Amino acid sequence: MRKQSIIRVYILLALFFFLGLVFKRKRKENDLNVPAFDVSFGDEFGNGMGPREFSYDQLATATKNFTDEEKLGEGGFGAVYKGFMRDSNTNVAVKRSSSRSEQGIKEYASEVKIISQLRHKNLVKLIGWSHEKELLLAYEFMPSGSLDSHLFNGRSLLPSEIRYKIVHGLASALFYLHEEGDFCVLHRDIKASNIMLDSTFNAKLGDFGLARLVDHEKGSQTTTLAGTRGYIAPECHRTGKASKESDVYSFGIVALEIACGRRSIERRYDEDQASLVDWVWKAHGDQMLLVVVDKKLSTNFNVKEMECLLLVGLWCAHPSPNMRPSIRQAIQVLNFEASLPNLPNKMPTPSYDDIPNTSIIQTSELGSLSITIPR
CATH class of the missing domain: 3.30.200.20 (Phosphorylase Kinase; domain 1)
Incomplete structure (x- = not known):
């Protein structure tokens, strides 16, 4: 008799356990429609x-x-x-x-x-x-696909003037996200595959799955590390803190990729060329900056624009966040409204000091910013 009671208890427990699993699964499915x-x-x-x-x-x-x-x-x-x-x-x-x-x-x-x-x-x-x-x-729908399909997968050869236009478009998008709205939007995953091109090769930034809204006064957010290897700012690995400066770093990497026609990290190259930033900075220090320009362009590019693009890319990808420009400053140089950055010949050692408050530009200080493409 006692044995039968124990069996009944086990049956009831098993039933409750089964019903609990069903309920939990049902609730998880319904989470998509809560x-x-x-x-x-x-x-x-x-x-x-x-x-x-x-x-x-x-x-x-x-x-x-x-x-x-x-x-x-x-x-x-x-x-x-x-x-x-x-x-x-x-x-x-x-x-x-x-x-x-x-x-x-x-x-x-x-x-x-x-x-x-x-x-x-x-x-x-x-x-x-x-x-x-x-x-x-x-x-x-973006008829011309993603930027990386053209730069790295041979979909088409992007002429130098189109490349400069794409950098301007991306800069314009980032300026809007950082400065022109009620909140600052940190994208946190700026990369070539997230930049789409329309039928006339205008750049459009997409994929906001990792994006975060922050107050303009704060300008940063402590969170888990997010982004894509090769585009993540070095300080993010240490602090997990996304900021306008880390978005600008990713923008700089993309600018260098556009100029050089190769990915930010390429293991197939020799050690001194595997890192795009290291390679371009060395060429800058050796006074041979234009040697890194995409070989597929041959000599068919505007030297002034290409030099500007490479130096702005290095400036934005500076190892120390407090030495990077705001996206507004980068745009002014790309428009030739400000002088080229004076960068050291050797890539500096990263410094992770707190970013000064002066680097956070208040929305009220900014008017609309026109972006013109030099001819």
């Missing part, structure tokens, strides 16, 4: 001016059920597919998240909330979103 998730987006999308909510079926139909034939690319976040929206007669790029983890949902929510508040010609426009069955984001 009302709070919608509330956190609601007002931003209710005015009809911003992105719209799509059903899963709408985006699946647009991409032919996410067929491989429509796949534009794939990264750590998941895959991107080309889609066609019949109701608006437009092409879109649909990002399909590969993760339903807490971190994946957090990045998805961050991207929707932040980019929906941004309006700038050099930012990829968010068309809509869906988290009905999967985490999906629909963006304006």
